[in-house]
Amino acid sequence: MDLEEFKRNGYETVDRIYNYYKSLRDDPSSIAVQSDVKPGYLRGAIADAPPNRGTSFGEIQDEFRDVVLPGLNHWQHPSAFHYFPANTSFESMLSEMLISSINNPGFSWDSNPCSELELQVMDWLANLFGLQDTFHHFRRGAGGGVVQASSSESILVAVTAAREKYLHENETRDQSRLVVYASTQTHSSASKAARVLNLRIRLLEVSAETELALTGEAVARAVAEDRQNGLVPFIVVATVGTTSTGAVDSVDSVGSVARQNRLWMHIDAAWAGTHLAVPEVRDELMLAAINQYADSINIGMHKMGLVSMSTVAFFVRDLRSITDALTITPEYLRNKATDSGQVLDFKDCIIGLGRHFSSPKIYFMLKSYGVEGFREHIRRSIELGERFRQLLKSDGRFELVCKPRLSLTVFRLRGGEGSEISSVNELNRKFYSNLVAHRNELSLTHTAVNGVYCVRFVCGCPQTKEKHVDKAFHVIARVGAETVNGF
Numbered sequence: 001m002d003l004e005e006f007k008r009n010g011y012e013t014v015d016r017i018y019n020y021y022k023s024l025r026d027d028p029s030s031i032a033v034q035s036d037v038k039p040g041y042l043r044g045a046i047a048d049a050p051p052n053r054g055t056s057f058g059e060i061q062d063e064f065r066d067v068v069l070p071g072l073n074h075w076q077h078p079s080a081f082h083y084f085p086a087n088t089s090f091e092s093m094l095s096e097m098l099i100s101s102i103n104n105p106g107f108s109w110d111s112n113p114c115s116e117l118e119l120q121v122m123d124w125l126a127n128l129f130g131l132q133d134t135f136h137h138f139r140r141g142a143g144g145g146v147v148q149a150s151s152s153e154s155i156l157v158a159v160t161a162a163r164e165k166y167l168h169e170n171e172t173r174d175q176s177r178l179v180v181y182a183s184t185q186t187h188s189s190a191s192k193a194a195r196v197l198n199l200r201i202r203l204l205e206v207s208a209e210t211e212l213a214l215t216g217e218a219v220a221r222a223v224a225e226d227r228q229n230g231l232v233p234f235i236v237v238a239t240v241g242t243t244s245t246g247a248v249d250s251v252d253s254v255g256s257v258a259r260q261n262r263l264w265m266h267i268d269a270a271w272a273g274t275h276l277a278v279p280e281v282r283d284e285l286m287l288a289a290i291n292q293y294a295d296s297i298n299i300g301m302h303k304m305g306l307v308s309m310s311t312v313a314f315f316v317r318d319l320r321s322i323t324d325a326l327t328i329t330p331e332y333l334r335n336k337a338t339d340s341g342q343v344l345d346f347k348d349c350i351i352g353l354g355r356h357f358s359s360p361k362i363y364f365m366l367k368s369y370g371v372e373g374f375r376e377h378i379r380r381s382i383e384l385g386e387r388f389r390q391l392l393k394s395d396g397r398f399e400l401v402c403k404p405r406l407s408l409t410v411f412r413l414r415g416g417e418g419s420e421i422s423s424v425n426e427l428n429r430k431f432y433s434n435l436v437a438h439r440n441e442l443s444l445t446h447t448a449v450n451g452v453y454c455v456r457f458v459c460g461c462p463q464t465k466e467k468h469v470d471k472a473f474h475v476i477a478r479v480g481a482e483t484v485n486g487f
């Protein structure tokens with residue numbers, strides 16, 4: 001493709017994107033939210049080898065549309081209420097185009113001085129989320145923020161930094177007795193980090209009594225027990241907004257126990273963290289305790305933050321603890337700027353070397369939305385979640401399984417009087433499988449909370465309006481009634 005063709009095809013691609021979003025806005029029922037293709041659907045549909053001679057861009061676009069995209073689940077569809085949102089914005093899309101056009105791996109200041117933008121926008125985010133000065137680059141304190149490609153990598157970086165800090169302070173390389181703490185509700189990425197680093201992890205049980213939150217008491221008990229057995233506690237991962245139910249760990253009591261026991265405390269706020277932009281939910285999300293105790297926190301901008309994959313804001317109280325753990329500078333990467341000590345090379349804060357230049361996405365989005373526009377987006381999703389709960393309450397067949405959080409509702413069909421848990425679970429499995437059959441109308445996911453099978457409903461797609469929530473509820477209510485009648 002030459003430059004002139006690029007221009008023509010570029011406009012044509014934007015037209016295609018425009019038409020897609022126009023359909024999502026004006027005629028969403030013309031697009032099935034979830035695909036109904038079967039595993040292997042692409043095998044045979046795409047040639048086994050690339051063509052010898054190039055194909056025209058228009059032909060490639062058409063094949064992509066007709067052959068590949070039928071397998072697309074539409075996360076930007078107004079009736080996508082599954083997992084967690086992975087929303088984006090037109091600002092993010094257009095800036096992504098600019099970023100990919102300059103394609104700069106920006107691992108060091110020397111390789112991309114405009115990676116300095118990241119320092120600025122991370123401070124904007126720290127400010128937006130109410131993080132105290134120590135988590136900012138340009139205020140008093142030793143901390144700051146860095147873009148990581150995922151929350152999983154953020155947790156891996158935090159655990160690595162905590163491990164290196166412990167080993168350094170104790171002048172040892174023996175990590176065989178170190179223990180990571182988390183809860184059974186913690187995202188699997190904490191267990192994955194422990195596995196990658198060959199560390200022990202202890203997942204502590206949580207119960208309905210604490211609203212599925214990990215408590216300081218549970219951590220203190222486990223730490224004391226493990227110490228008696230010769231083990232060495234060194235980090236606890238607390239979650240603000242668990243994946244299954246949005247539970248918020250008791251950051252204050254866990255933080256206080258972590259402090260007393262010299263444990264690093266990482267906060268996984270992959271989904272809920274962006275909601276800290278809204279002052280009225282900061283108490284619920286324990287911002288004061290985060291500020292007081294957290295050593296690090298990850299907030300997924302690519303979930304609710306109107307920025308496309310893969311963009312996670314990772315803040316640390318002491319940046320040196322990260323760079324001490326991850327800095328390795330071979331001769332071929334040495335340069336004057338790095339040697340001067342005046343710059344932050346982002347390669348020293350991440351697992352990889354080359355990286356996506358993601359900060360312009362945050363910059364474009366936040367400059368265009370403004371703080372109030374971003375807050376409005378978060379508030380709307382919470383309001384839509386509340387609207388869904390009101391509708392659910394009006395139908396006696398349903399019950400909430402746990403305390404709803406922000407825009408997330410976890411619910412199920414009630415069992416009959418005196419029903420066994422196994423039978424209510426069976427009813428709800430059937431209910432969910434009947435809902436899945438309506439994949440062209442809405443998309444939901446399920447979970448199990450301490451043995452209770454349930455369905456999750458979460459809002460956050462900017463395309464979603466009240467009418468889509470109402471329509472989803474009507475499908476859910478109808479399918480619920482049919483399931484109960486046929487059980």
Ligand SMILES: Cc1ncc(COP(=O)(O)O)c(C=O)c1O
Nearest residue numbers: 150151152187189242243268270
């Ligand atoms: C609480 C929590 N932590 C971590 C993750 C993993 O996020 P990522 O896909 O960015 O690694 C998720 C994903 O949904 C999550 O909900």
